[in-house]
Amino acid sequence: MGSAGGGFMEKTEVLGIRLYILIGIAGAAVLTGGLTALLLYLRSSSRRDRPTRLKNSSGLIPTCSMEIVVAGGGAGKKFGWNEKEGSGSYVGIVKEGVVNGAAGSSRSTPPEILGHIGWGRWYTIEELEMATGGFSERNVIGEGGYGVVYRGVLPDFSVVAVKNLLNKKSQAEKEFKVEVEAIGRVRHKNLVGLLGYCAEGPRRMLVYEYMDNGNLEQWLHGDVGPFSPLTWEIRMKIAIDTAKGLAYLHEGLEPKVVHRDIKSSNILLDKQWNAKVSDFGLAKVLGPGSNFVTTRVMGTFGYVAPEYASTGLLNESSDIYSFGVLLMEIISGRNPVDYRRPSGEVNLVEWFRGMVGSKQVEDVLDPSIQVLPSPRTLKRALLVCLRCIDSDAQKRPKMGQIAHMLEGDEFPYRLEHRSAPRGVSLLECLPASVAPARFPLLAEKTIMWR
Structure with a gap:
C-alpha cells in the first residue's frame, strides 16, 4: 500500500505536478465537458419545441407547436373577406396541438374549431373571467336563447362585450363556427366587429367591440x-x-x-x-x-x-x-x-x-x-x-x-x-x-x- 501511495505522490514530467493532482485535473475536465455538451443539447431541444409567436394586421395569432399554413388570395373568401377591403394573409391551424393564450397558459383545443381560425385574438377563460368580474350578473348587458352577453374590461382598459354561448344540443358549437367563419374577417363601420374568441373544453365565447348605448x-x-x-x-x-x-x-x-x-x-x-x-x-x-x-x-x-x-x-x-x-x-x-x-x-x-x-x-x-x-x-x-x-x-x-x-x-x-x-x-x-x-x-x- 505504501509503494502504491508513493507512486501517486511522485512528481511527473508535466510541470513537476504530482500524479494524483494531474489525474484530478483530467477528471474535472472530462466532467465539465460532458456537462457543457448536455446543456447545449437541452437548449437546442428547447428551441425546437418552443412555439413561434405570430402577428398579422388583425392582432395576436394563437401560437402553437404544430404545422401552420399561411394562405392568402381566394382562401380568404372562406371568411367572407372582401379582398377589395383588405389585403394580406391569414394563418390557419391545421393539426391538433397545444395553443398558448396571451396569459401564457396552455389549452388543448379541438382541431375542427381551430381549422379556420387565425384572424383574431385568442382569449383564455381566466382572462375573460377577470374582465367580466367572474361573469358577474352586474355586468350582464344582454341575454337570450343564445346565451348571455357581459360587459368586460381588459387589462389595457379597453371595453369589450363577451358573449358566452349556451351549450344546448351543440347549438353553441354551431353558432361559434358560423360567426367565426362567416364574419370573422369582415370589417365594416355598420357591422359589430368580432375581436376574438375563446374555446376551452365545452366553453365557447365570442368577444366583440362594445357599443355603449345598448340596442x-x-x-x-x-x-x-x-x-x-x-x-x-x-x-x-x-x-x-x-x-x-x-x-x-x-x-x-x-x-x-x-x-x-x-x-x-x-x-x-x-x-x-x-x-x-x-x-x-x-x-x-x-x-x-x-x-x-x-x-x-x-x-x-x-x-x-x-x-x-x-x-x-x-x-x-x-x-x-x-x-x-x-x-x-x-x-x-x-x-x-x-x-x-x-x-x-x-x-x-x-x-x-x-x-x-x-x-x-x-x-x-x-x-x-x-x-x-x-x-x-x-x-x-x-x-x-x-x-x-x-x-x-x-x-x-x-x-x-x-x-x-x-x-x-x-x-x-x-x-x-x-x-x-x-x-x-x-x-x-x-x-x-x-x-x-x-x-x-x-x-x-x-x-x-x-
Whole structure:
C-alpha cells in the first residue's frame, strides 16, 4: 500500500505536478465537458419545441407547436373577406396541438374549431373571467336563447362585450363556427366587429367591440319617458346605417352573407346613435352562383319572410323583408307582434298596411316622437316599407337601393333596375300585390318625385 501511495505522490514530467493532482485535473475536465455538451443539447431541444409567436394586421395569432399554413388570395373568401377591403394573409391551424393564450397558459383545443381560425385574438377563460368580474350578473348587458352577453374590461382598459354561448344540443358549437367563419374577417363601420374568441373544453365565447348605448329594442320599447330621445332624424339615421351594413353583407362580399335574424335587439348603438348590425349566429353564406340555400326555418317570429317560412328557401330577399318590418317598428314604435293589443293590431305588418289604406298615414307614427317629419319624408319612408314587404320577393329592392331611398338621394325605387322617369307618382310605385283602391289617400294626394 505504501509503494502504491508513493507512486501517486511522485512528481511527473508535466510541470513537476504530482500524479494524483494531474489525474484530478483530467477528471474535472472530462466532467465539465460532458456537462457543457448536455446543456447545449437541452437548449437546442428547447428551441425546437418552443412555439413561434405570430402577428398579422388583425392582432395576436394563437401560437402553437404544430404545422401552420399561411394562405392568402381566394382562401380568404372562406371568411367572407372582401379582398377589395383588405389585403394580406391569414394563418390557419391545421393539426391538433397545444395553443398558448396571451396569459401564457396552455389549452388543448379541438382541431375542427381551430381549422379556420387565425384572424383574431385568442382569449383564455381566466382572462375573460377577470374582465367580466367572474361573469358577474352586474355586468350582464344582454341575454337570450343564445346565451348571455357581459360587459368586460381588459387589462389595457379597453371595453369589450363577451358573449358566452349556451351549450344546448351543440347549438353553441354551431353558432361559434358560423360567426367565426362567416364574419370573422369582415370589417365594416355598420357591422359589430368580432375581436376574438375563446374555446376551452365545452366553453365557447365570442368577444366583440362594445357599443355603449345598448340596442335599438331598448330605446323603442323600454321606459324612456313620455318623449323618446329617438327623434325622426335619429331613427332614419339608424335605419340607413342598418341598411348599409346589410348591403355590405349582400353586395360587398363574395360569397354573400344572409344574416337571417334582423330585428331591433340585434341593432346596437353608440353614443352618437351610429348603428351596427350584430349577432351572426344564424347567418348563412351563399356560395358563388347560388340564388338561395335550403335551411331549417330560423329567425324571430314577426320578422320572418312568409316565402322563407313556407318553403325554407333562403336568400337576401328574406333579410329585406325583415328590414321592412324593422323599419315599420322604427317608425311606429310598435312590436312586430304584440298580443296585448286589440286583435286587428296584433300583427304590425297587417296593421301598418291597414292604416295606410284607410287614410291614417300620420297615425302610424310613434306618439313619443315630438317633432313630426314632413309629409313628403314620411311617405318616402312608408314607400320603402311597402317595397320591402312586397309578397313577390323578386320585386323587393336591393339593400343598396334601400339605403339610397332613405337618404333621398334618388328616386325611391328603380323598377327593373332602370331609373324612374320624372313625374312618376307614389301610387305607381306601390307593390303589385297591393291594390291601389286600398290606398285612396295616396291616390288623392299624389306625390311627384323629382
